[in-house]
Each structure stands twice: as structure tokens, then as C-alpha cells.
Amino acid sequence: MALDDNALKIKLREWKDKQRRDDLKYLGIGAASLLAFLLFWQMAVKTGLANERTLPAPSAIFETFLDKLTDPDPDGNTLGTNIFASLQVSLSGFFAALVIGIPLGLCMGWWTYADRFLRPIFELIRPVPPIAWIPLVVVWMGVGLKAKALIIFFTTFVPCVINSYTGIRLTNQTLINVSKTFGAKNFEIFHKVGIPSAMPMVFAGVRVALGSSWSTLVAAEMLAASAGLGYMIQYGRNVARADIVIVGMLTIGLVGAFLAAMLQFVEKRFLKWKTTR
Amino acid sequence: MMRHAETEAAVADEKNGRPVKISVRNLTKRFGDLLVLDDLTFNIHANEFVCVVGPTGCGKTTFLNCLTRIYEPTSGDLLIDNASADPQKHNISFVFQEPSAFPWLTVEENLAYGLKIKRVAKGEIERRVNQILDLMGLQQFRKSYPGELSVSIEQRVIIGRSFAMRPDLLLMDEPYGQMDVKVRFYLEDEVIRLWKELGSTIVFITHNIEEAVYLAERVIILSNKPACIKEELVLDLPRPRNIAGSEFIQYRKYITDKIKWW
Ligand SMILES: Nc1ncnc2c1ncn2[C@@H]1O[C@H](COP(=O)(O)OP(=O)(O)OP(=O)(O)O)[C@@H](O)[C@H]1O
Ligand SMILES: [Mg+2]
Numbered sequence: 332m333a334l335d336d337n338a339l340k341i342k343l344r345e346w347k348d349k350q351r352r353d354d355l356k357y358l359g360i361g362a363a364s365l366l367a368f369l370l371f372w373q374m375a376v377k378t379g380l381a382n383e384r385t386l387p388a389p390s391a392i393f394e395t396f397l398d399k400l401t402d403p404d405p406d407g408n409t410l411g412t413n414i415f416a417s418l419q420v421s422l423s424g425f426f427a428a429l430v431i432g433i434p435l436g437l438c439m440g441w442w443t444y445a446d447r448f449l450r451p452i453f454e455l456i457r458p459v460p461p462i463a464w465i466p467l468v469v470v471w472m473g474v475g476l477k478a479k480a481l482i483i484f485f486t487t488f489v490p491c492v493i494n495s496y497t498g499i500r501l502t503n504q505t506l507i508n509v510s511k512t513f514g515a516k517n518f519e520i521f522h523k524v525g526i527p528s529a530m531p532m533v534f535a536g537v538r539v540a541l542g543s544s545w546s547t548l549v550a551a552e553m554l555a556a557s558a559g560l561g562y563m564i565q566y567g568r569n570v571a572r573a574d575i576v577i578v579g580m581l582t583i584g585l586v587g588a589f590l591a592a593m594l595q596f597v598e599k600r601f602l603k604w605k606t607t608r
Numbered sequence: 609m610m611r612h613a614e615t616e617a618a619v620a621d622e623k624n625g626r627p628v629k630i631s632v633r634n635l636t637k638r639f640g641d642l643l644v645l646d647d648l649t650f651n652i653h654a655n656e657f658v659c660v661v662g663p664t665g666c667g668k669t670t671f672l673n674c675l676t677r678i679y680e681p682t683s684g685d686l687l688i689d690n691a692s693a694d695p696q697k698h699n700i701s702f703v704f705q706e707p708s709a710f711p712w713l714t715v716e717e718n719l720a721y722g723l724k725i726k727r728v729a730k731g732e733i734e735r736r737v738n739q740i741l742d743l744m745g746l747q748q749f750r751k752s753y754p755g756e757l758s759v760s761i762e763q764r765v766i767i768g769r770s771f772a773m774r775p776d777l778l779l780m781d782e783p784y785g786q787m788d789v790k791v792r793f794y795l796e797d798e799v800i801r802l803w804k805e806l807g808s809t810i811v812f813i814t815h816n817i818e819e820a821v822y823l824a825e826r827v828i829i830l831s832n833k834p835a836c837i838k839e840e841l842v843l844d845l846p847r848p849r850n851i852a853g854s855e856f857i858q859y860r861k862y863i864t865d866k867i868k869w870w
Contacts, residue, residue: 505708512676512702513722513773514695523721527712604712604753 387574395574396581405575406566408558413579414586416558417548420476424483424551425544432488432540433533436495440529441521453492461486462550469554479551486547487540494536498529531605534598541594545587560586626653629777629809630675630693634684637670644670646834647684657803657810659820662830663867668813669705671835672779675811676702688777698777699726701770705781705813709754709765716741716750718765722773740768743798759786767795771802778803778810784819796822800847817867821859822849829866839866 369389375381376388387395399410408416439446439453464485472478502525510520552561560579567575630652637645644667652658660668673679675686676695686693688700701722709718719740723733741747744764754762763786770778780799784792796819803810814820820827824843831838841863849856 503708505704505706506710508673508676508678509702509704509708509710509721510725511678512695512700512779513725514697514700515725516696519725523725524710527710530712602712604755 384571385573387577392574392577392581396578399575399578405570405572406563408563410563410578410582412558413560413563414582416556416562417552417560417583418586420479420551420559421483421544421548423476424480425487425541427480428484428487428491428540428544429537432491433495433536436492436533436536437499437521437526437529439492440496440499441525456485457489459485461547465550465554474554474556479554479556482551482554483544483547487544490536490539490543491533494532494539495529498532498536499525501532502528531602534594534602538591538594538598541590542587545583545590548583626655628652629654629656629689630811631687631690632684633687635671635674635681635686636683637667637674637679638682643834645674645681646836648835648837649684650828650837650840652809652811654809655803655807657800657823657825658812658828659824659826660811660813660828660830661815661817661820661863661867662835663832664815666830666833667835668830669781672702672781672811672813675779676700699773699775700777700779701773701775703767703770703778703780703783705785707754707759707762707766709762709769711754714751714753715746715757715765718754719746719769719772722769726773736772736774740772743771744768760788760791763787764791764795771798774806775808778808780810780812782813782815785815792819797848799823817860817863818851820863821845821856822851827863829863 373388373390376383376386383391396410401409403409403412406413435449439449461482464482468478468481472481506524506528507520510524515523548559549561549564552559553565556562560583564576564579567573567579628651632648632650632652635645635648636643648671660671662668670679674681675688675693677693688694688698691697710721713721716737719737720733723736728736741750744767746761746764746768749757749761749765754765757765763783767780767783770780784795787795799810799812800823802808812820812823814823821843827841827843828837829839829841830836841859843859845853845855845859
């Protein structure tokens with residue numbers, strides 16, 4: 332028995348080693364493709380195949396990137412300030428949407444009265460593209476942080492509501508019945524059965540919401556802004572600095588990926604029962 | 609035969625002095641035009657172990673669902689201790705036919721679930737959960753989630769969760785269908801032990817006639833849909849019952865024939 336155990340452990344270690352080697356291999360392949368792409372790009376620019384003014388070489392972009400970390404030129408903010416400004420806008424809109432949208436969706440999914448009462452309004456708002464709100468928002472609250480956050484709110488609110496609603500609607504009836512026969516009241520069943528069982532769907536909605544909150548940023552920052560990644564891109568365009576535009580785009584991508592990874596981390600924590608399968 | 613069995617049961621219970629626990633009065637249930645339960649009337653006495661057998665789809669689950677008010681009966685009533693059945697008042701446990709462990713709770717949290725709803729004191733919950741973990745052989749899985757367990761172990765969690773309630777009334781809907789023979793025999797003996805220890809009243813639905821004859825004091829045989837009672841059979845075999853005994857086999861054959869007939 333002890334021997335068996337040892338053999339098993341060795342097998343497990345071997346398997347894990349192999350797994351790690353495989354991971355490394357695939358990482359290598361990915362890196363190679365990226366490198367080849369950058370190399371090709373660099374060559375294309377250096378040989379004059381592409382115009383350096385409209386498409387700077389990767390090396391130049393990297394230089395601009397390093398510069399921007401400390402240098403506020405040309406848009407007036409360092410990259411860090413821009414990132415911070417954008418995060419402030421998108422995260423405040425995003426969290427407001429979570430805090431309002433998720434409970435709303437859950438209640439609408441659980442109580443028919445809430446559903447009947449709120450659904451008409453929701454269905455009316457839902458198909459309106461978030462960007463179409465911009466003029467109205469400007470009239471209401473100017474062009475400050477609140478206005479921009481509100482536009483982000485409109486994009487992220489909808490997936491939060493829909494997913495929470497659908498998630499709680501899909502609650503397994505047998506699990507509800509188990510609680511009923513134990514004598515639980517409706518509200519207790521809502522929070523002990525409905526909410527946890529809706530969580531996977533809710534998180535899927537939050538993931539969508541996070542993505543769209545970050546990608547609507549450029550549009551929101553088209554409102555008169557004095558800082559932010561979207562603003563930086565606009566500015567780069569106006570002064571014909573393609574490198575600034577590209578640095579802005581890349582930063583949006585990177586920060587977005589980072590936020591998604593954070594969310595995944597939180598989700599793993601919250602949905603341990605799903606992920607340990 | 610049916611009248612005969614009923615009086616027989618009544619006489620037996622007069623002898624034991626067991627009051628009526630569940631009283632089913634003219635219970636009828638329709639789903640739209642579909643008549644499922646047709647005017648059922650019978651009593652189940654306190655501390656009685658009743659098995660319900662009948663063809664697939666005849667309405668066995670529907671009966672239990674009426675008893676717990678998951679469905680409202682179309683007409684007629686169900687009384688528990690002379691009061692209209694109400695899970696918030698009565699201490700009922702239900703082992704459903706479908707797997708029903710909460711996937712987001714660990715095994716021990718699943719076991720504690722019903723006790724928390726009944727607001728049992730914390731220390732008592734811990735004690736009972738531990739006892740059930742031992743009883744069901746689940747100690748090693750206490751921190752696992754149901755998704756990590758096999759179906760038969762998950763079913764043990766579900767059964768344990770009902771046992772932990774020390775229910776007045778234990779309803780079991782084909783609880784051992786998923787189990788292999790060894791575990792099934794073990795759990796059949798466990799349910800009998802629990803029944804004797806706690807003095808619960810048990811209504812046990814099964815497809816397995818051997819199981820019914822092994823467990824029941826009384827077997828209620830339902831007819832095809834719409835279900836009415838075809839026959840009630842009092843089994844006064846001594847326990848532990850010998851499944852190879854001639855009387856046992858006779859009963860088994862008798863019930864099998866009754867069900868085969870329609
Ligand atoms: N909620 C419902 N709505 C409509 N019809 C239903 C509903 N529940 C059950 N039925 C019908 O009632 C009949 C009896 O169902 P029930 O589940 O009570 O049978 P059962 O005896 O438990 O069957 P099984 O042996 O398969 O468990 C079936 O024909 C079923 O289709
Ligand atoms: Mg059934």
C-alpha cells in the first residue's frame with residue numbers, strides 16, 4: 332500500500348513535469364509567432380514598404396512607450412496619469428452598473444411582480460446604443476467624470492441585468508423544493524439557493540460588462556477630456572502622431588487584459604465549486 | 609382484499625396504540641386535463657414504515673409533492689397530526705428522486721443545510737453533521753463539493769442530509785435507485801435503524817419490490833395512472849428479514865404479480 336502510494340506520487344510528479352514542459356513549449360511557439368510578426372513589421376518599415384509617418388516601426392513605438400512613462404508631451408499627461416484617468420472613468424461606471432444591475436436582475440428573475448413592473452422600462456432602454464446617450468448626458472451633467480462614467484454605466488448595465496435575470500431563472504427547481512420541504516420561506520430560498528446558483532451566469536455577465544466598459548472608453552473620452560487613454564489617442568490623431576495612437580491602443584489592450592485576469596482570479600475564488608471539478 | 613388489509617392495519621395499530629400521523633382524504637390531483645391521483649383515501653400511523661410501489665408514471669412522486677405542498681391538491685386534503693400539511697410547521701425531510709445536493713456547498717455544509725433552516729443551535733448542528741459523516745462513511749469527503757463526487761456518494765450526502773434532520777416524517781422517493789447492491793443493503797439497514805431509533809414515520813417509494821418487502825410494515829400498491837390504491841398489504845415478517853426465506857419470496861412474487869397485471 333505504501334509502495335503503491337509512492338509509485339503514484341512519482342507518476343503524479345512525472346505527469347506534472349510533462350505538463351510544465353508542454354506549457355513551456357506552447358508558450359515558446361506563441362512567443363515565436365509574435366516575434367516573427369514584429370520582425371516582419373520592423374523590416375517592412377525600415378525597407379520603406381510602409382510609410383514611417385503613418386505606421387512607425389515597433390522599435391519606435393517601444394521608444395515612445397518608454398518616453399510616455401515620464402514625458403507628458405504631446406497631450407499633457409504621462410501614460411500613468413492617462414491610465415489612471417481612464418480607470419477612474421470606466422471602473423466607476425462599471426461598479427455602479429454591478430451594484431445596481433445585478434440585484435435588479437436577480438429580483439426581476441425571482442419575483443414576477445418586479446419583473447412585470449420593471450421589464451417594460453428595461454426593454455425600452457436595452458436596444459438604445461450606449462453612444463446614443465452621449466448628447467443627452469452632456470446636457471444633463473456636462474463633460475466631467477460623472478458624465479463619462481454614466482455612459483460606461485449604460486453599456487455595462489445591460490449585460491449585468493440580463494445575465495443575473497437568466498441565471499436566477501435557471502435555478503434548479505428540485506433544489507428550491509428541497510428548501511421548501513425543510514420549511515424555508517421564499518426570501519431565504521432566494522438568498523440561499525437562487526443567488527448562489529445564479530453566480531456562474533452573473534460572473535459571465537460581469538466579464539462581458541468589464542470588456543465593454545473598457546472598450547467604450549475611447550467613445551466616452553471623446554467628450555471633452557483632459558486626460559485618459561481615449562483622449563491620448565484623439566490627441567495623437569490631431570497632431571498626426573501615429574506612434575502615440577498606437578501606444579494608446581496597446582495600453583488599452585494591456586490594461587484590459589490585466590483587468591480580465593483580475594476578474595478571473597476573483598471568479599475562481601468565488602466559484603470554487605465550479606472550478607475544482 | 610383492500611378493505612381487509614385496511615382493517616387489519618387498523619387492528620394492528622390499535623394493538624400498538626399508534627395514533628394516525630398522516631391522513632389522506634379524497635386526494636385528487638389533476639394537471640390540466642390529466643388526472644393523476646384519483647380520490648385517494650388512507651391513513652399512515654405514527655412511526656409506521658410504509659412503502660409505496662406502482663408502475664412508472666402512475667403518480668407516486670405527485671403524491672409526495674402534494675404532501676409537502678410543492679403541489680396544491682386539486683381537491684381533498686392531507687393532514688399531518690390532524691393539521692393541514694405544512695412544511696413550515698412540520699418537521700419533514702424529503703429525499704428527491706433527482707440528485708439534489710447543493711453544488712456550491714461542501715458535503716458538510718450540505719448536511720447542515722436543513723438544520724440551519726430550522727435554526728438548530730450551532731453546537732448541535734456540528735454534532736449531528738459529524739454523526740452523519742460517520743454513519744454515511746463521508747468523513748474523507750467533508751470538504752469536497754458534490755461535483756467532485758460520484759453519483760452514489762452524492763446520493764449518500766442527500767440521504768444523510770435528511771437523516772440529520774431527525775424528521776418526524778421522512779419521505780423518500782426511490783432514494784437507492786443509483787446505488788450498487790452492497791451500499792443499498794447497508795443503507796436499507798440504516799434507514800430501518802434510524803426509523804427505530806428516532807421513531808420517524810417513513811413513506812418510501814421504490815421500484816424495487818424486494819426492497820419494499822424488506823423494509824415495509826405495510827406496502828401500498830398503486831394502480832396505473834390515474835392512481836388509486838389497488839391493494840394494501842401488511843407485512844408482519846420478523847426483522848431482520850431474510851430475503852431468501854419462503855414467506856419473503858411469496859410476498860415478493862405476490863406484489864410483482866399485482867403490478868404486472870396492469
Ligand atoms: N408538473 C406537472 N405538470 C404536468 N404533468 C405532470 C407534472 N408532474 C407530473 N406530471 C404527470 O403526472 C404523471 C405522474 O407523474 P409522477 O412523477 O408522479 O409519476 P411517478 O409515479 O413518480 O413516476 P416514476 O416512477 O417515473 O417516478 C405523469 O404522467 C407526469 O407526466
Ligand atoms: Mg417519481
